[in-house]
Amino acid sequence: MTTDVNNYRQRFFIDNSVVRGDVVRLTDAYQTVIAQKAYPAAIKALLGEMLVSASLLIGTLKIDGKLSIQLQTSDDNARLNWAMAECDHTGAVRALASFDAQSEDDQKLWASLVSSDDAFAQLGAGVLFISIHPDKGEAYQGIVERVSDNLGECLAHYQKQSAQIPTIIKLATNDVAAGGVLVQLLPQSDEDKENDPDLWDRLSVLTNTLKADEITDLPADEILYRLYHEEEVALPESTPLHFACTCSQEKSEGAIVQLGLDDAKQMLVAHDGALVLDCGFCGKEYRFDAKAIDQLFGIDDAPVSETVQ
Numbered sequence: 001m002t003t004d005v006n007n008y009r010q011r012f013f014i015d016n017s018v019v020r021g022d023v024v025r026l027t028d029a030y031q032t033v034i035a036q037k038a039y040p041a042a043i044k045a046l047l048g049e050m051l052v053s054a055s056l057l058i059g060t061l062k063i064d065g066k067l068s069i070q071l072q073t074s075d076d077n078a079r080l081n082w083a084m085a086e087c088d089h090t091g092a093v094r095a096l097a098s099f100d101a102q103s104e105d106d107q108k109l110w111a112s113l114v115s116s117d118d119a120f121a122q123l124g125a126g127v128l129f130i131s132i133h134p135d136k137g138e139a140y141q142g143i144v145e146r147v148s149d150n151l152g153e154c155l156a157h158y159q160k161q162s163a164q165i166p167t168i169i170k171l172a173t174n175d176v177a178a179g180g181v182l183v184q185l186l187p188q189s190d191e192d193k194e195n196d197p198d199l200w201d202r203l204s205v206l207t208n209t210l211k212a213d214e215i216t217d218l219p220a221d222e223i224l225y226r227l228y229h230e231e232e233v234a235l236p237e238s239t240p241l242h243f244a245c246t247c248s249q250e251k252s253e254g255a256i257v258q259l260g261l262d263d264a265k266q267m268l269v270a271h272d273g274a275l276v277l278d279c280g281f282c283g284k285e286y287r288f289d290a291k292a293i294d295q296l297f298g299i300d301d302a303p304v305s306e307t308v309q
Helices: 028-034 041-056 102-114 118-121 151-162 190-196 199-207 210-215 220-228 249-259 261-270 290-296
Strands: 007-014 019-025 065-071 080-088 090-097 126-132 141-145 168-174 178-185 275-278 285-290 306-308
Touching: 007 090, 007 102, 007 151, 007 220, 019 041, 019 151, 019 199, 028 041, 028 090, 028 249, 041 065, 041 080, 041 151, 041 178, 080 118, 118 151, 118 249, 126 306, 141 151, 141 261, 141 290, 168 199, 168 210, 178 210, 199 220, 210 220, 249 261, 249 275, 249 285, 261 275, 261 306, 285 290
Parallel strands: none
Antiparallel strands: 007 019, 019 178, 065 080, 065 126, 080 090, 126 141, 168 178, 275 285, 285 306
């Protein structure tokens, strides 16, 4: 079943029914993400839930590509500026957030908050949306209605409204791990409804008994046994998940070219002759000196740059 006990997505089915679901657990990947910045506890929890949600939702799609969950705001009173998490079809995950903590009042506020719901609320009048980027074909973006400040509730509501698929999403984090469970009722035939008319009501009650510490601490097979031991649950092979970043030397060079030669030169002067682009997702730095900038714009043949981990 599970090959990596720390980072995986486990699909499951209820036999002889149209119910499917997934269990996600992230430890190493989650720790890598929250170690990139001095995130307050509430934002760590929110990023963990966003990572898990992206990993759960891409499992419902048959695409090669990536799915991201994003929070954005233009609310001047918001303390959470934006946050995003993504997962691709290979199981690669990453996440990042920006928040205000410069003033003493901001710092006191974040120190007083603990839960992901608390962090979500600091987005103010901002929006939540899902972006799907297939490797082939057009990208798609859907706005998620904020029915509450609970990420799982918002995403489950979105699945029911947009895809007409009843969905339950339970999310949780602690200092070590982030995890979640998604359960969906696919379209039923008349025969399905007749054979088990209370199927979804029964599974909904059972799923909602799941506690946060069970989600973060227990392996998928034990979670599913505790919830559905009276059902026939099938578990195919799990999908490993891992942290990975898409930053690159080429993307950094492209960003400088977009900036333009004059602006790049001005930034070199302002930064003592070294223009450094750092990746917020993984912490890698891409360093460019004057000769490297010249080569990017075809001025000489100097070596381009140095990448610093």
